[in-house]
């Protein structure tokens with residue numbers, strides 16, 4: 001079938017850098033390296049790194065030797081605990097995530113009550129929340145009940161959210177009543193470009209495939225945005241999740257992929273779909 005690709009898709013520079021750092025440190029230490037959490041939200045990449053000796057740990061108490069901090073970053077107390085354990089830290093926190101962390105600290109120093117628009121359980125947000133005291137995390141209009149009315153708020157956003165969602169939440173905070181707000185745009189431009197390309201493509205095709213890990217926030221956001229264009233959209237981890245009914249009666253398929261989806265997953269999917277003839 002005819003398959004079109006988004007003009008921006010797949011690995012971002014933050015993920016590429018984390019992968020390069022992991023490969024370098026594993027080449028120097030074939031005995032094994034620990035990763036605090038999975039290196040990226042992509043099953044295939046995590047499995048490949050596991051074969052190369054990258055061992056995933058989920059708690060600082062398991063850390064020893066060399067520990068990789070993934071692109072999502074960690075709160076300051078985790079770095080402190082790792083240093084106290086005497087481990088060597090390889091910090092692959094994305095520069096844009098570091099920037100968001102620094103902005104949170106600066107806003108708090110300037111006297112603002114910091115508000116992070118993001119998913120509280122997402123690792124990047126969990127880390128960012130650690131860079132100031134009493135940070136409030138909101139992601140839905142109901143969450144805004146936590147905000148004291150009439151405060152001075154310093155607002156940032158999870159890097160992978162859409163500009164529309166961030167703008168809507170800021171508008172609701174103003175509408176609720178506040179003395180002052182300072183909004184700093186911490187959205188990731190890499191993600192925004194992928195979102196804009198996915199929206200454009202979703203409007204041109206009969207069915208959209210969004211490739212990436214089910215845990216990947218930016219991939220989920222891409223799938224939501226494609227579905228909002230009124231196009232049937234599927235979030236798949238790879239060709240193994242494809243089934244023929246998905247393209248039944250469709251002529252043109254669009255493909256995009258999250259910032260943590262490797263190129264080979266995209267190529268395998270596209271090659272197979274191009275060879276496939278829908279009923």
Ligand code: SF4
Nearest residue numbers: 012014094096159188
């Ligand atoms: S999506 Fe953006 S913020 Fe996240 S790792 Fe990639 S470049 Fe960095």
